[in-house]
Structures are given as structure tokens and as C-alpha cells.
Amino acid sequence: xxxxxxxxxxxxxxxxxxxxxxxxxxxxxxxxxxxxxxxxxxxxxxxxxxxxxxxxxxxxxxxxxxxxxxxxxxxxxxxxxxxxxxxxxxxxxxxxxxxxxxxxxxxxxxxxxxxxxxxxxxxxxxxxxxxxxxxxxxxxxxxxxxxxxxxxxxxxxxxxxxxxxxxxxxxxxxxxxxxxxxxxxxxxxxxxxxxxxxxxxxxxxxxxxxxxxxxxxxxxxxxxxxxx
Numbered sequence: 001x002x003x004x005x006x007x008x009x010x011x012x013x014x015x016x017x018x019x020x021x022x023x024x025x026x027x028x029x030x031x032x033x034x035x036x037x038x039x040x041x042x043x044x045x046x047x048x049x050x051x052x053x054x055x056x057x058x059x060x061x062x063x064x065x066x067x068x069x070x071x072x073x074x075x076x077x078x079x080x081x082x083x084x085x086x087x088x089x090x091x092x093x094x095x096x097x098x099x100x101x102x103x104x105x106x107x108x109x110x111x112x113x114x115x116x117x118x119x120x121x122x123x124x125x126x127x128x129x130x131x132x133x134x135x136x137x138x139x140x141x142x143x144x145x146x147x148x149x150x151x152x153x154x155x156x157x158x159x160x161x162x163x164x165x166x167x168x169x170x171x172x173x174x175x176x177x178x179x180x181x182x183x184x185x186x187x188x189x190x191x192x193x194x195x196x197x198x199x200x201x202x203x204x205x206x207x208x209x210x211x212x213x214x215x216x217x218x219x220x221x222x223x224x225x226x227x228x
Contacts, residue, residue, distance in 0.1 A: 010133055011063045012096040019068060021059055030144050031107050033188055034195060035075040041197055041205035053078040059091035060101065062133050067122055071129050073104040079175065094134060102175035103138040104130055115141050131160050138173055147182045147193035170198060
């Protein structure tokens with residue numbers, strides 16, 4: 001049990017089977033594609049351990065003052081779960097079922113979703129939940145239409161501080177040993193801004209279609225016409 005303040009008692013309990021989860025459609029058509037692209041490149045590069053968990057609009061929960069709180073970030077990465085995947089088929093409870101997420105992301109849309117809400121009363125705002133309850137070390141807010149990226153890091157006092165990018169306009173995520181940045185281009189018939197991963201040597205983690213294109217180019221350079 002972790003007590004932040006006398007009236008903020010946090011416990012980690014499994015969500016009851018009869019708990020009714022929100023079943024609202026995503027408010028941005030690009031959210032599923034952005035999230036899938038983040039996970040795909042990790043998997044292809046061998047950066048997604050078998051006991052790691054990535055989530056997309058999936059409930060991450062805690063119990064605040066004996067009341068369940070569930071938030072569903074647009075994308076999140078959990079370094080290690082300690083239970084079978086069947087046990088997290090409806091929601092995920094950190095500490096009870098595995099690690100605190102190393103990073104959570106929210107993709108902004110035209111609809112105000114309260115990504116900056118630090119409201120502490122029930123139900124708490126997203127910012128308060130990620131910062132004060134879960135204490136996620138990295139919180140990302142991405143404006144899909146403009147490509148603006150905000151990366152916040154939890155400081156020693158337990159508060160998010162806005163980070164500045166490096167010379168390549170990327171952010172080092174220590175818990176993943178990877179850099180996060182914005183990449184303009186086309187994928188799945190969508191031309192726009194995407195979030196991408198780079199390794200410690202500055203090498204871009206590729207998507208499947210990009211790896212296939214590179215392999216085809218190498219074969220042609222060797223005088224071999226690849227089969228389609």
C-alpha cells in the first residue's frame with residue numbers, strides 16, 4: 001500500500017469481472033495506426049521481450065480510496081508482466097500483475113480528452129493518475145495533426161517536468177534503451193506525422209514494409225529480381 005496524502009490511499013487490486021469498462025470508440029481515426037506502428041517496429045527489431053506488454057486504449061487500473069480507477073492511454077509499454085496474458089485480458093493492474101508502465105502516450109485529437117487534467121478528486125484526471133497514482137516515469141502527449149511532441153519525465157519529487165529534445169529532436173527513454181521522435185511520411189495510405197523509435201546508435205527501427213523494401217533493393221543490387 002502506498003499513501004500519498006491522508007485522503008489518497010492507493011492499493012493494487014484486480015478489477016472485478018463484473019466491473020463495467022468504458023466501451024467508447026476512439027476519438028481519432030489515426031490512433032490505432034499510430035499505436036500499431038510503435039509496437040510493430042519494437043517486435044521486428046527484437047525489442048519486445050516475451051513478458052513485456054504493449055497496450056492500446058486498454059484499461060490500466062488502480063484503487064484510490066477503495067474505488068477503482070481505470071484509464072486507457074492510447075499506447076503504453078510495460079517492461080514485464082508477472083502473470084499469464086490470459087490474466088490481463090480485460091485490464092492490467094500494475095504491481096499486482098507486473099511492472100508500472102515505463103511510458104504512456106496520449107494522441108491528441110479535436111476532442112478535449114483531459115490529457116493535462118491534474119484533478120485529484122474522484123474520478124481523477126489523466127495527468128494526476130499517471131503522475132501521482134501510477135507514477136509512470138515517462139508521459140508523452142502527441143499532437144497528431146501538427147507533429148508537436150511533448151515528453152514529460154517524473155523528477156525526484158514525483159512531478160512531471162517537460163523535457164527538451166536532443167540535437168536530433170529525439171528523446172532518450174532510458175527504461176527502453178531507445179529514442180523516441182517524430183517522423184513525417186506515409187504508412188497504410190496515411191501521409192502525416194508518426195512516432196518512431198531509434199536505437200542508441202541512431203538507427204531507425206523499421207516497420208515490416210520498410211524491411212521488405214530494403215531487402216528487395218539489396219537483391220536487385222545483386223542482380224536478383226525479388227518475387228512479388
